[in-house]
Amino acid sequence: MNFFAVRAIYMFELARSRRTLLQSIAAPVISTSLYFIVFGSAIGGRMTTIDGVSYGAFIVPGLIMLTLLTESVSNASFGIYLPRFTGTIYELLSAPVSVFEVLLGYVGAAATKSIILGVIILGTARIFVPFDIVHPVWTGIFLVLISVTFSLFGFILGVWADGFEKLQVVPLMILSPLTFLGGTFYSIDMLPPPWRTIVLFNPVVYLVNGFRWAFYGIADVTVAVSLGLTAIFMIVCLGVIAWIFKTGYRLRG
Amino acid sequence: MDPIVVVSNLDKIYASGHHALKSINLEIRRGEIFALLGPNGAGKTTLIGVICGLVRPTAGSVTADGSDIASDYRAARAKIGLVPQELATDMFSKVWDTVSFSRGLFGKAPNPAHIERILRELSLWDKKDSQIVALSGGMKRRVLIAKALAHEPRILFLDEPTAGVDVELRRDMWAMVRRLREQGVTIILTTHYIEEAEEMADRIGVINKGEIVVVEEKQALMRKLGQTTVTIGLKQPLRTSPSDFGERPMTLSEDGLTLSFTFTGEGGEEDGGVADLVKRLAAKGVDFKTINMNRSSLEDIFVDLVGERS
Incomplete structure (x- = not known):
């Protein structure tokens, strides 16, 4: 195990975020706060409770999930795409490091950032709306599991992308819509009948509901399914990454 | 003499069908300065790429100091340092940080004294807290050399090290290469400046169209041809x-x-x-x-x- 290499990559990636503190931490916190002000305080005050949870509190898990997904993917994808773009990847490819060590460094750093961000947003939310977490341990497990899984996915995206546009497209055009339509702002029961079924094909619905269950003990779907889906997605991502390194796809000539 | 790099029947055919290396056999001797010459597209960079782990060979094998570059890549790569042709740098990192990063990446424990020595030898010491983006092209080249030396490699590859480099840096660089050789480091370089190979190298290999045309002691080559x-x-x-x-x-x-x-x-x-x-x-x-x-x-x-x- 090349411990020094893992540490070097991990610290390098965290240093990159420190250099861009405004973009990495402040921007997501500000935009999430705006959601809380608009939906939680302004509109939420006029809405009834959902399964006994105030609307302001109801949207907290979904909004944290939105940040976790988009930030994990963009952090991890950018982390590995940047050296490919600038050419500094030669050093990583010529270094005595295994796939596992590379992942530990890049994905570990990206997931760490997402988790820190999730906790900050959780704290920020608490300022705007009062709520209590029913299953704090499960909240932590979901936080870590989802950050790691989507950082793995981001890593794949960063290896696959051959331009900055592709890097932006997936978080903006796929993850954001899926999250918005995935029950962040509403319970599935609030939808008209055909949509209740259609929406079940959106994987993010299971993530948001699993996370919300950890918060308030309420969910539209079974929690085991949420965990199972996340685990499957993680295994698929790991499989793809193993394949990438085995074949050298887009990394080695 | 004891070879430190052994290339056996190495073949590389790119996905495009380009046959970049054709059954290359080459032995680099321990402690020598070996110059690899060849026109553009001859396969110099591909050959270096395979040995350093950037390019996957189609067939054949390479050992570095006795370790196979595929089956025992950790041991092989830990001994190799590479200064690439392109000026690829982490623009926003500081010089000290990026050189220390390289040392860690190659599995060595931090050694600030060693990093300081390298930076001083390459006249980078007063730039150690500068962001790389603020450095001139020549300084960036020095940073790349410092990164390649950070983990104390026994084999150093210099791919076109003096392309677009000013006279002063070129002189410094050759002085450093000689110093490294005295410390027992084996140096393999490619260059477009043949007079440099003539001045620096112990042995010269010429590669053309993916094939090694000749490998000879410099003096013998001059005598013979x-x-x-x-x-x-x-x-x-x-x-x-x-x-x-x-x-x-x-x-x-x-x-x-x-x-x-x-x-x-x-x-x-x-x-x-x-x-x-x-x-x-x-x-x-x-x-x-x-x-x-x-x-x-x-x-x-x-x-x-x-x-x-x-």
Whole structure:
């Protein structure tokens, strides 16, 4: 195990975020706060409770999930795409490091950032709306599991992308819509009948509901399914990454 | 002699179908400076890429200091340092950080004293807290060299190290290469400046169209393939070439005032050479006013070998 290499990559990636503190931490916190002000305080005050949870509190898990997904993917994808773009990847490819060590460094750093961000947003939310977490341990497990899984996915995206546009497209055009339509702002029961079924094909619905269950003990779907889906997605991502390194796809000539 | 890098039957065919390396066999000796010459597209960078782990070979094997680069990549790569041709740097990192990063990446425990020594040797010490983006091209090149040396490699690859580099840096760099060799580091470099290979290298390999054309001690290469041309300016024009000069090829210019002799080998000294020639001319009563000797450079040899300028 090349411990020094893992540490070097991990610290390098965290240093990159420190250099861009405004973009990495402040921007997501500000935009999430705006959601809380608009939906939680302004509109939420006029809405009834959902399964006994105030609307302001109801949207907290979904909004944290939105940040976790988009930030994990963009952090991890950018982390590995940047050296490919600038050419500094030669050093990583010529270094005595295994796939596992590379992942530990890049994905570990990206997931760490997402988790820190999730906790900050959780704290920020608490300022705007009062709520209590029913299953704090499960909240932590979901936080870590989802950050790691989507950082793995981001890593794949960063290896696959051959331009900055592709890097932006997936978080903006796929993850954001899926999250918005995935029950962040509403319970599935609030939808008209055909949509209740259609929406079940959106994987993010299971993530948001699993996370919300950890918060308030309420969910539209079974929690085991949420965990199972996340685990499957993680295994698929790991499989793809193993394949990438085995074949050298887009990394080695 | 004990080889440190052994390349056996190495083949590389890119996905595009380009056959970049054709059954390359090459041994690099421990502690030598080896210059790899070849025109653009000859396969120099691909060969270095395979040895360093950037390019996957289609067939064949490579060992570095006894370790196979595929099955024992950790041991092999830990001993190799690479200075790439392109100026690829983490623009926003600081010099000190990026060089320390390289050391860690190659699995070595932090050693600030070593990093300081490298930065001082490369005249980067007063730039250690500068962001790389603020450095000139030459300084960036120094940073890349510092990164490659951070983990104390035993084998150093320099891919076109002096391309677009100013005179001062080039001089510094060669001084450093010599210093490294004294410390027992094996150095493999590619260059477009043949006179540099001529000055620096112990052995020279020429690669063309994916094949090794020749690998030879520099002196032996010069001796074997070099030529010396002696041009003699005559006082009186000759109508025909003088006879009795053995097998030596000789030409007389049209105006009959210039005689040219060609010696193969480094100086033509072995067989009495120029001195013998002059005596014979004098004995024949051929009077002359100038003698000009012109040794073929490595560049001429190279051109003969690959049929084009590098």
